[in-house]
Amino acid sequence: MSDTPGEYDSDVEAAIRENHPALITYITAGDPSLEDTKEYVEALDRGGSDLIELGLPFSEPIAEGQTIQAAINRALEAGTTPEGFFELVDDLETEAPLLVMTYYNMILQYGDEPDVRPFVERAAEAGLSGIIVPDLPAEEADPLRDACDDHGLDLVFIIAPTTEGQRLDDIMSQVSGFAYVQARLGTTGARANVSTATHDSLARLSEYDVPKAVGFGVSEGDHAAEIVEAGADGVIVGSALVDIVASSDETAEAVERLEAKAAELKDGARRGADSITVDAEDAPEPEQQ
């Protein structure tokens, strides 16, 4: 726990709490090249991202939908390697803390023997603030969590619509940075609307005093508003940004559109927060927290 009021356990938690409601953006590193990724990350930072997730591509991305799967394939075809990824992070100077999102085998294989430590050491050295691993449930996470603890990195866990009861308690008691609330069952991918599962999940989580950010399917400012209004501390957007990268003809065009999209999303999140305040002011008897 933090020692001083106003200070938080980690850069990640601080980025969410202090910039409430927070915008968390995702992009696949190396799509279409690491040079382009550097410009895209800087654009997302300028556009108002409070945290940025960088995808380190893995050949079997079982949690991703078509958009990110295709981006990963492009990045792998462009020859993206873990070392190239870390060199990109070495070079980046963003206001938003950076997280790496990748699959467990990529973490295990970095270094000479299957072991999580070399990856975590290198991640810390490059200045990453945390790690998200979509195929690592809490049950299997001890080795990675220990390594992250030793190097001051957050290990972010995903809460799925199916996570309930004792399991939910167990995971929430271990949350580090923020709880990544999966908005709907299935894979990543931009959707046209906000799932009702999001509202149910946020309601289930309301009693836990942990930052909650919602991802999987968020693509527009209006979604961000709705999600923040439903009680989230942040929104996570990936596929909609990867779509921009894929559909832009030139790097400069993508940069411009990414910055504008981030601004739209951040704006939407703020609107969501404002409408809560207005509701609270209008309400005759505000609910006891």
Add this chain to the structure above:
Amino acid sequence: MSTHEHASETDDERRDGTFGDYGGQYVPEALMPALQELEDAYQRYVLENEDGFMDEFRERMRDFGGRPTPLQRADRLSERYDREIYLKREDLVHGGAHKLNNALGQVLLAKYMGKERVIAETGAGQHGTATAMAAAHLDMPCEIYMGRTDINRQRPNVYRMRMNGAEVNPVEAGSGTLKEAINETMRDWATTVERTHYVIGSVVGPHPFPKLVRDFQSVIGEEAREQVQEKAGRLPDTVVACAGGGSNTMGTFHAFVPDEGSAEPRSADDSSGDEPREHVDLVAVEAGGSSLEIDEDEGLAPNSATLSTGTDGVLHGAMTKLLQQSDGQIVESHSVSAGLDYAGVGPELSHLVESGRVTPTSVDDEAALNGFHRLSNLEGIIPALESSHALGYLEEHTDELGDLVVVNVSGRGDKDLETVLEETEKRDLEAAPDVEVFDA
């Protein structure tokens, strides 16, 4: 704090979902409650026979599946190799392969669990066929994911699945083989997990699948162990099975794993053959493809010899041996037989290899094709190309066999005739018949 410290009893059992360093549950969080539910169902229905589940399973395997399958003495192979060769005839299971043992077990389990729909991946199409048959038999909606390459090389099985009422969803990603089909099935499962059971096709995937599938398949070895004692009066010296994911391998080996008495040296002319032996050698034959090397630049392995050449890592929910590049990307595997074409292998098999109980080996495409033709010609049995790897081993490693050998013929080869014709024409195969008569 870790979840272990405040774990319930079922949590402790889940932690037993490992075999030495291998196994585990490396899946998206959304699937974890379903794995817990499956583990609970496995415990109750399979291990404790709740509601007579195992009785119903055995009865259906008998009446619908055609079990027990024979253990046949192969007279001409015995003569050729100058030792006793017995064939476990899984090609005679309904559907033509051992895959039905597991598919029927899992679809029935899905019914007992109250699931509304089953999905499965398939490589050779044999598991897809078995699942489609089991689903039709048990009146359960069924969808199958299959890589595009495999659809093209296993058309008869695609048609069989459709005839049994299953949807077949082509998977275009990657090289369009089993690995990609598994990825896609996991994505479907992660979307529909609350009402869907994923009938995984081999002893792979997250716990409890490797144990569950092994238990449904272990009927092969249980029968074979009893039958060989009846027919030959003792346990075999060597048991041979092909290994893709490893389900026919584990199914055949499981009953013999405890038979690990002192391994005395022996030779083919060792006349102690009629002495009861306590040690049974277990040999897993993988697909050597065209070469055992991995092309790191291209990310390709022209083989699927995971146990023989793979390294430890995590794929499709388990820590196991994998064909991967040094940085962790999984490579595309290759084998002339679609059912062995997979970059991973079951975690229990990895463990048994690591501990020395199972000997991994491989034969190349050509040896498998020769094995295919030889069994067809000498014994009147047309084996699956997968099983043909085990048969190719007999020919290429005769000296390593004991006097009494059991070979699992995991399936029949009707599905492979197109491939065999095409591949045979490209080569000068010693065991192949002359097929010029077709060319006119």
